[in-house]
Amino acid sequence: MAFVNVANTRINRLDSLGYRHRSWSHAFPQRRAWSRASTRRAQCEASLVALKPYTSYHLARWLAKEWDNYDQHLANPPFWAHIRVSYRPLPWEFLEGHAFYVESIYTYAPKLPYRATIIKITRNSDGALETESYKVEGVEQFYTAAFDRSKLAELVRQAHPRHTNRCVKLPEACNAVFEWVEAEQLYRCKTRPGCKCMVRRGDRDSYLDAQMTLSESRCTALDIGRCPQTHEQLWGAVAGPFDFVVRKSWSDEVPLPPAAMDW
Known part of the structure; x- marks a missing residue:
């Protein structure tokens, strides 16, 4: 069974395709967004240890x-x-x-x-x-x-x-x-x-x-x-x-x- 690797998945995906052009460290609102994303990743890692098939x-x-x-x-x-x-x-x-x-x-x-x-x-x-x-x-x-x-x-x-x-x-x-x-x-x-x-x-x-x-x-x-x-x-x-x-x-x-x- 494969295991979840969710760290940076969506954020890096957007960066790699050029959808963001500023560092998230440049502004406080972006830092809050990063914090929310990090919290969500942590929750995923805690609750979705193994990938669920047929999803x-x-x-x-x-x-x-x-x-x-x-x-x-x-x-x-x-x-x-x-x-x-x-x-x-x-x-x-x-x-x-x-x-x-x-x-x-x-x-x-x-x-x-x-x-x-x-x-x-x-x-x-x-x-x-x-x-x-x-x-x-x-x-x-x-x-x-x-x-x-x-x-x-x-x-x-x-x-x-x-x-x-x-x-x-x-x-x-x-x-x-x-x-x-x-x-x-x-x-x-x-x-x-x-x-x-x-x-x-x-x-x-x-x-x-x-x-x-x-x-x-x-x-x-x-x-x-x-x-x-x-x-x-x-x-x-x-x-x-x-x-x-x-x-x-x-x-x-x-x-x-x-x-x-x-x-």
């Missing part, structure tokens, strides 16, 4: 990493491209929840992600954790933001839903639903049931059948496009799921939720 915060800390399938690629290069998937945490205030800028790259083209999007962890009406997906208009200008704090801060500024319409929520049918498996100490995830997350590939319509498992140090993922009528596979990996291990962790950048939230 937004727990899932966010496990996702917040750069994932790499190099070992799988090396074992069988014809079947498995070498790819990396990065989940870089965003400030809580961006989407009022645990959100990530997500980039997927082929390692031979690290500056040209084949997928760049934003996701947010939420709970549905049944109490299950889900991830919503958001498209960012003109996301090309933010490529590599997962590793560039200045670009990440600019993404937050330019795509903030309150200020612009560049961050567009995708249909709920494409949400991914997470289930906590206590016996295996991992999450299992799949696209919402109903076969309604439609994807156009070439001249054919298909629906997305996505599955994932997530532990603290390992992640498997399989995205398949299926025919809406016959359910046969039209695209996606034919040799099974991609198998990722952690290359880099950003878990300590995951913001603490508001104190009143049952996270």
Whole structure:
């Protein structure tokens, strides 16, 4: 079981993305804010010794990493491209929840992600954790933001839903639903049931059948496009799921939720 490391999480997160430009020691009100934040961290450390599974915060800390399938690629290069998937945490205030800028790259083209999007962890009406997906208009200008704090801060500024319409929520049918498996100490995830997350590939319509498992140090993922009528596979990996291990962790950048939230 992982242990909470909450010291400086939200404060350093804001500093690192450039949201504060003055030292907190320069003014008395800021010192009071620091005292309140410190008290809250102490309370968290005292009452939340172990991370509670199946919470937004727990899932966010496990996702917040750069994932790499190099070992799988090396074992069988014809079947498995070498790819990396990065989940870089965003400030809580961006989407009022645990959100990530997500980039997927082929390692031979690290500056040209084949997928760049934003996701947010939420709970549905049944109490299950889900991830919503958001498209960012003109996301090309933010490529590599997962590793560039200045670009990440600019993404937050330019795509903030309150200020612009560049961050567009995708249909709920494409949400991914997470289930906590206590016996295996991992999450299992799949696209919402109903076969309604439609994807156009070439001249054919298909629906997305996505599955994932997530532990603290390992992640498997399989995205398949299926025919809406016959359910046969039209695209996606034919040799099974991609198998990722952690290359880099950003878990300590995951913001603490508001104190009143049952996270």
